[in-house]
Amino acid sequence: RTADLTGLPTGIPEALRDEGIEELYPPQAEAVEAGLTDGESLVAAVPTASGKTLVAELAMLSSVARGGKALYIVPLRALAAEKKAEFERWEEYGIDVGVSTGNYESDGEWLSSRDIIVATSEKVDSLVRNNAAWMDQLTCVVADEVHLVDDRHRGPTLEVTLAKLRRLNPNLQVVALSATVGNAGVVADWLDATLVKSDWRPIDLKMGVHYGNAVSFADGSQREVPVGRGERQTPALVADALEGDDDGDQGSSLVFVNSRRNAESAARRMADVTERYLTGDERSDLAELAAEIRDVSDTETSEDLATAVAKGAAFHHAGLAAEHRTLVEDAFRDRLIKCICATPTLAAGVNTPSRRVVVRDWQRYDGDYGGMKPLDVLEVHQMMGRAGRPGLDPYGEAVLLAKNADARDELFERYIWADAEDVRSKLAAEPALRTHLLATVASGFAHTREGLLEFLDQTLYATQTDDPERLGQVTDRVLDYLEVNGFVEFEGETIQATPVGHTVSRLYLDPMSAAEIIDGLEWAADHRNEKLRALAGETPEKPKRDRSDSDDEPDGFQRASEMVADDGGSGDDEDGDGADGGDDKETNEFETDRTYPTPLGLYHLVCRTPDMYQLYLKSGDRETYTELCYEHEPEFLGRVPSEYEDVAFEDWLSALKTAKLLEDWVGEVDEDRITERYGVGPGDIRGKVETAEWLLGAAERLASELDLDSVYAVREAKKRVEYGVREELLDLAGVRGVGRKRARRLFEAGVESRADLREAEKSRILAALRGRRKTAENILEAAGRTDPSMDAVDEDDAPDDAVP
Ligand code: ADP
Incomplete structure (x- = not known):
């Protein structure tokens, strides 16, 4: 009976009873008998909907009652908020709950004061890399859906993270929740945990x-x-x-x-x-x-x-x-x-x-x-x-x-009739090790080849493998790669991360992505003038927009990026052709804006890294994008592979297709048009946009660290991806609640900036927002207007030009 549970914060057993949870389900009772509320590690392999969450809660709450701190690792960002909301009902019993999502790099200091923290495994990994202060205060960690260590892409992160947390806190209680997999026993062996395995379900x-x-x-x-x-x-x-x-x-x-x-x-x-x-x-x-x-x-x-x-x-x-x-x-x-x-x-x-x-x-x-x-x-x-x-x-x-x-x-x-598959570690795959070995060295978990292998010995992979040689071989290959690319250095036996290596690890980039980005930006620096000439050659009749006194410049192009920086990216080059204008004018992009690298060049660069899932080429795409590829040749940051390098060329085109999607997005093409044109869903646009934003942010950091002059162009390209707008809307789109479509409508109605939102006639704003009062009020408030109320405003009073 829940009323008989001991070791929980005061009031919790009663609260459970009030929720209708009077008796533990059989697997839950088994877990408690195995020492769940006394800090024992446990693997609970039970079917969906059989009350795994309560198993986790009992472990975390009893750990907190003993003065500890608990971490709940979720497999998906989308689930983090969900779990946090669920655990927040314990706040009235003095338990503070925090969630750590979003920005990989922030070190989450404020989380120190929380009793229960919810985060994805990627986030936890990143917090470990950034040496978050509270990491070594953890007493209990829950790994939800631990069978996902089997996932090719995300499993290794969870696996390495659990190994690191256990190493940081030798007495850590690990509670791993799993679906009923075939070999839950192996997972329990790995984590030195008791196995609770059951097929019991609360309902047939x-x-x-x-x-x-x-x-x-x-x-x-x-x-x-x-x-x-x-x-x-x-x-x-x-x-x-x-x-x-x-x-x-x-x-x-x-x-x-x-x-x-x-x-x-x-x-x-x-x-x-x-x-x-x-x-x-x-x-x-x-x-x-x-x-x-x-x-x-x-x-x-x-x-x-x-x-x-x-x-x-x-x-x-x-x-x-x-x-x-x-x-x-x-x-x-x-x-x-x-x-x-x-x-x-x-x-x-x-x-x-x-x-x-x-x-x-x-x-x-x-x-x-x-x-x-x-x-x-x-x-x-x-x-x-x-x-x-x-x-x-x-x-x-x-x-x-x-x-x-x-x-x-x-x-x-x-x-x-079938049983679920066994889980198998995917850690020995090279991309996974590339990332995790660099992080392990950078965050000081190991400094030698031997140390690395000893660390890897604590992973599920080591528990499972029957070929111990293999891990050593892949480790050597990966260390070579990291050294050649300047992310680690050897000094005798000792391995150190270089400053760039540290940054790459903290930015949470696959080292291969980082190498691609650095190569691309350095290539741009080397070929800058030559490429600018090629780009200008495409539109020879256009006057150069150059307000700098370029006496001492050979060709006046050198200042292009600084020039845009000076006038904040707005200015007199606005062609004002509205929301759908991005369509047919790719080739004219540089008439007005001579930045180099161009946004397309930068988008293509980040799209060809392994951290971006590229769009696939469909039938007919090869021709279309081959043509575009030659048209845009001067913009690419790197040598275009020849058509005979089949795989490389195909990859290049897939990256181009993905980059074009981003370019449409920042050209304010309608989401519907984009989904149609690229055969993707609206969620996929989101996914590409978020990944691109993160990669461009990383590129910005790398460029500034390596002192490359493309920092400004990268930042601009990133901001435009973030909001999905042309340059002139950046200010407006940055206001909460505005977004790309509303920003365009406001702009067309003559409300062109955050400052305008504070000053323009309300009727004009309301008309541009199609009469949505609540929305308008929220936006005005976010823009810092002192009197955001729309109560007495009539959109029909707006001048005609306010209705785009
Ligand atoms: P799982 O995580 O295993 O998929 P959940 O933890 O979401 O399942 O549990 C499913 C439901 O069962 C939840 O609504 C939860 O409140 C309820 N539940 C859990 N344990 C008990 C219990 N001992 N008695 C009654 N209901 C319970």
Whole structure:
């Protein structure tokens, strides 16, 4: 019984009881018996929705009660806020909760005063690299979804981070939460922890496959779900759940699909189904919710989401704004939204159970694999585990879809009868070691080859490998690479990080990305004048915009970047051709702005680093981008590979395609146009933009550290990516709540700067913001206007030129 729990801060057992948690679930009880609340390390491998979070909370709270400090490591940034909000309910018992996200480099000093800190593994790794003061005060660390050490891209970070934290704090309690993987015992061995493994679930789960007119469940039962001619399976299953069981109890559905775009289009279709089952009250509540969603932001995604929500369906993926996600999740739990179409993020830790789960897509495009790849059993089980709301449903139903009897049998074999895969360390891969060895040297965990190997010996890789030689060989190759690129130096046996090496590690860059960026910027410095001449050659009839007295300059180009710096990037070169102007004028970019490197050159540089996921070339793209490549040749910061260097050239073009997306973005091309043009989702634009912003920030730091004269051009390019605007809007777009579209509308209405926001007639501003009073007030407040109220303002009073 929770009331009998000891070692927790005063009041917590009672609070748990008040939440309806009177008895521990069996795996939780087993964990407590194993010493969870006495500081013992533990691996809990239990199914989704079986109360892992409470296991973590009991460990953290008892650790804090003993005067310690706890860290909860989440796998995704999107989950950090979620967990923090969940733990904040302990604040009334004197527990301070903090979340550390965002900026990799900030050292998070303020977190010292928190009792429980939530962060992603990347963030924790970065805090260790930056020697955050509180790291060695930790007494308890929770690793959520620890089976993700198996992830090729992100696993090694979690693995190395846990090893480092344990090394910093030898008595650290490690609580690792895992899905039911095959070899949880190995993970427990690695972490010197007790294993609690269970298949127990709080509510029965029936897994099955839909084919023809029925779902066949693993327990031998069937449920008829007919699919009409020309109809699809998913809507039929969603409608069937809404028809209700024998008691007429309506059931909601979670539909898992394989991409953000599919989540959005499926939601659009499901909305036509859910709409038929709404009551009048629900309709008006949903209309209100849709308005709230539109208020959060003025984007296409927001609009699409609101449209679906008004009809009782929604989509959910990592590209959604945090406020949108919360609104959708809450409304789904309140049974107002009847169906969510989601990417697997929702399965990975957000607690949104549903009567029925439909796993529509069990394959996903995988770039490294070069095609559609079946999902892991583990992932599918996690999605299926979201079926069944304890206390509300008699059982949960999780359904896969098959087109014929053979496919049905295959799905049973592949996912329903199958056990989850074993986890295997991915640390010995070179890109992972490149990053982590540099960090290990830079942050002082090891100074010799022997020391490095000894450190690596504490990883899961070492626990698992049967080829101990391998790690030594890769280590040598990686150390060579780091030395050749000037990130580490050897002095006899001793290895030291160079100043640039330290910076690279702190910036959280893959050393290979850093090397590419440094090469590119140095190349630009070497070829500056030659390239400027080539660029100018493209538009010979244009007068040079050169206000510097360039007597002592050979060609007047030298001052180009300083010149722009002088007038703050605005000035008289504005062509004022509005929001969609970025389209057809790539080649004219330098008529007005002779900075070098050009934004496109810089975007291409960061897009060809391994830290950027590039866009793939589709059919026809090779020709298009080859042509563009020659057209823009003088802008690239590096030698264009010849067409005969097949792979290198192809990579170059993919980077160019990605860079063009960024260029469209900063040229204020509509998000819709961009998604169409590049075949991506709105969330993907976000992803590229955020990565580019971070990489350009890193490039700025490297340029300034190496004293390269492109610092200003890099900063400018970064700011424009951040806001997605042309130069003249930078000031406006920096005001909270404005954004690229509103900035353009305000600008067109003659409100051109933050200062204008403080002084212009309110009616003009309101008209430019299409009469949205609340939005206008928020913006004026953010701009520092003393009287932001729009109460007595009438947008119709605005002069005609205020309506763009
Ligand atoms: P997991 O992290 O394992 O996927 P959660 O921790 O989100 O699962 O738990 C799922 C739900 O079960 C939560 O709503 C939680 O409040 C509830 N829960 C956890 N433990 C208990 C318990 N002992 N008694 C009743 N409800 C519980």
